[in-house]
Amino acid sequence: MLRIVLLLASLALAIQSWGGRALAAGRVALVIGNSDYRSVAKLDNPANDAKLMAETLRGLGFTLIGGGAELDLEKAGLDQAVQAFGAALVGAEVALFYYAGHGVQVRGTNYLVPVNANPTREADVDFQMVDVALVLRQMEASGTRLNLVILDACRNNPFGGRGLRATGGGLAQMQAPEGTLISYATQPGNVAQDGVDGHSPYTRALADTIAKGGLDIFQTFNAIGLQVKRSTGGAQQPWVSSSPIEGSFYFAPPQVSAAPPPPPPTPAQPPAPPEEPKLARLPEPAPADQPRPRSAKESCSRSGDTTLCTSSVLPPAHGNSYGPRNLTDGDDGTAWVEGSGGQGVGDFVVIEFDAARGVRGLTIRNGYDKDADIFGKNSRVKDVELRFSTGDSIEATLKDEPGAQHVGLSRPVKAKWVELIIRSVYPGWKYSDTAINELSVDAQ
Numbered sequence: 001m002l003r004i005v006l007l008l009a010s011l012a013l014a015i016q017s018w019g020g021r022a023l024a025a026g027r028v029a030l031v032i033g034n035s036d037y038r039s040v041a042k043l044d045n046p047a048n049d050a051k052l053m054a055e056t057l058r059g060l061g062f063t064l065i066g067g068g069a070e071l072d073l074e075k076a077g078l079d080q081a082v083q084a085f086g087a088a089l090v091g092a093e094v095a096l097f098y099y100a101g102h103g104v105q106v107r108g109t110n111y112l113v114p115v116n117a118n119p120t121r122e123a124d125v126d127f128q129m130v131d132v133a134l135v136l137r138q139m140e141a142s143g144t145r146l147n148l149v150i151l152d153a154c155r156n157n158p159f160g161g162r163g164l165r166a167t168g169g170g171l172a173q174m175q176a177p178e179g180t181l182i183s184y185a186t187q188p189g190n191v192a193q194d195g196v197d198g199h200s201p202y203t204r205a206l207a208d209t210i211a212k213g214g215l216d217i218f219q220t221f222n223a224i225g226l227q228v229k230r231s232t233g234g235a236q237q238p239w240v241s242s243s244p245i246e247g248s249f250y251f252a253p254p255q256v257s258a259a260p261p262p263p264p265p266t267p268a269q270p271p272a273p274p275e276e277p278k279l280a281r282l283p284e285p286a287p288a289d290q291p292r293p294r295s296a297k298e299s300c301s302r303s304g305d306t307t308l309c310t311s312s313v314l315p316p317a318h319g320n321s322y323g324p325r326n327l328t329d330g331d332d333g334t335a336w337v338e339g340s341g342g343q344g345v346g347d348f349v350v351i352e353f354d355a356a357r358g359v360r361g362l363t364i365r366n367g368y369d370k371d372a373d374i375f376g377k378n379s380r381v382k383d384v385e386l387r388f389s390t391g392d393s394i395e396a397t398l399k400d401e402p403g404a405q406h407v408g409l410s411r412p413v414k415a416k417w418v419e420l421i422i423r424s425v426y427p428g429w430k431y432s433d434t435a436i437n438e439l440s441v442d443a444q
Contacts, residue, residue: 026373027094029054029062030085032112034101036072039118040158046100047071049152049203053098056207060251062096063088075114078130086138094249095139096148100203103153105172109133112153119159132174140177146217146249147180152192152202173241181242183221185228192236201231202238214254217245253376253429292350292389292417301325306441307352314339314433324349327439335368335435343379343425344434352417357443359388359415361408365437367426369402377430383423388415400426404438412444 033050035043050069058064065085073081089095102113106122111129119128132151139147151171173188185192185202193201205227209220225238300309301324308324314337316322322337327349338344367380380400386407387393392415396407418441425434 026092027057027060027062027096028065028085028088028092029057029096029098030065030070030081031057031068031098032070032073032078032081032101034072034099034113034115037102037113037115037117037158039116040102040113043101045198045200045203046152048198049100049200050098052199052207053100053203056211057096057098060210062094072115074116075128075130078112078114082130082135082138085135086142089139089142089144092142092144094146094148095142095144096150097135097139098150098152100152100200102158103132103151103171104129104157104159105170108172110151110171110174113158136174136177136180139180145179145247146245147177148217149180149182150206151183152185152200152206173239176241176243178243179245181217181221181240181245183224184239184241186236187239190236193232201228201236205231205238210251213250213252215250215252217249218242220251247431247433248428250429254427292352292419298350299323301328303328305354308439309350309352310336310338311347311349312339313337322435327436330438332437333370335370335437336439337368337378337433337435338422339433343427343432344381344422345424346422347434348419348421349436349439350417350419351439351441353415353443356389356414356416357441358412359409359418360412360442360444361406362386362418362420363404363406363438363440363442364398364420365402365404365439366398366400367402367437368435369437372402375402376428378428379432379434380426380428381422381434381436382426385421385423387419387421388413389417390415395423402437406442408442 031050031054033046033048035045035047037043047069050071054064054069065081065088070077070081085097099112104111104113106125110132111125112132113129117128119125132149135149136147139149153171170186170190170192171184171188174182176182185200197204202224205224209215209224209227215223221238221240225240229237294309295311298309298311299313300307303325308327310324313324314322320334322335322339324336326334327336336349338347340347364381367375368378369375381398382400383395383397384407385393385395390413392413394409398405420439422434
């Protein structure tokens with residue numbers, strides 16, 4: 001009885017110190033490495049692999065359960081860590097579970113093997129090991145947008161000689177719940193190598209690859225698989241099971257090329273006036289009050305004597321809406337976000353006037369400028385085309401920075417409407433959705 005009371009007290013303390021909303025972060029990871037087995041063959045590398053992964057993930061902004069790698073856990077400690085992991089995920093966006101050590105499948109169910117496991121019959125398994133589905137349920141219940149389960153546990157069955165007839169080699173393939181990607185060190189039912197240089201081939205490739213910028217989640221695990229296949233001479237091929245995942249996720253954001261060295265200084269010259277984008281006119285000029293054909297999918301909002309229409313709108317989420325009204329509300333915490341399903345190339349915003357006005361330019365606050373983190377996560381507009389009801393048009397490139405930017409015209413254009421078309425974007429490091437914070441027209 002005393003042992004049970006002490007275990008419950010330690011579990012409550014772990015949840016209080018590791019989990020809950022107070023410690024909720026954007027990225028939360030539980031990293032476990034079991035090497036020092038007591039009743040079956042010890043493994044050389046899982047503890048080293050877990051330490052490497054903990055260091056790598058910490059450098060990528062993950063909050064680690066327990067502050068680092070959890071090593072050589074008994075059944076009670078493994079249960080406690082998984083429960084604390086689930087509690088800490090409340091309010092998080094990304095959950096990652098990494099396990100290196102012995103793992104077995106029994107009648108198609110995958111189990112993680114604590115260091116004190118010593119089953120002598122099949123009925124012992126549920127009491128001495130941890131079902132991987134328990135980890136998935138903790139993640140699924142938390143409401144995180146992306147769940148990653150990484151299993152470097154497909155080694156030889158350590159209980160093969162004990163008469164556990166339903167115990168198979170390697171791990172069984174599992175169905176990934178919504179928003180979840182499961183990565184195995186090798187194909188279902190196959191056996192992975194433990195490694196001979198202090199790390200398994202799979203974890204070595206995993207740590208190397210996720211630290212590289214510019215790879216989305218699927219490119220990342222494809223690159224890992226290719227590296228493992230090459231390093232093992234084709235003997236081991238990692239496997240991925242995934243459900244559809246909304247948006248784009250990067251372990252590390254795309255790297256920006258270093259700027260070339262500045263040229264040598266030149267004698268001071270009087271500043272040249274800024275060059276305005278040159279207007280191009282179509283062969284057949286149109287009347288200033290040319291009506292604009294509308295699409296049935298457009299969303300429109302009225303502001304003063306103008307109407308703003310957008311080609312698409314991202315559906316409301318997390319208490320936020322992303323419609324055209326946000327373009328003129330003067331609020332940094334709101335933005336128009338396209339909802340076309342890609343990065344918004346070809347999407348447009350149209351400003352219509354009640355009567356033709358002399359347009360001199362547009363002022364744009366690019367991206368979702370709520371804060372630096374949100375700005376970087378979402379895509380921003382790069383190249384735009386401005387079309388006018390008169391048939392005039394210009395092309396301009398926006399800067400990838402927060403704050404107001406002005407696109408001026410070389411001459412005023414008297415027009416009934418102005419259309420801004422997105423031609424290219426600066427990709428966000430997490431989401432593909434493209435945003436514009438504010439938009440106003442310099443017109444008389």
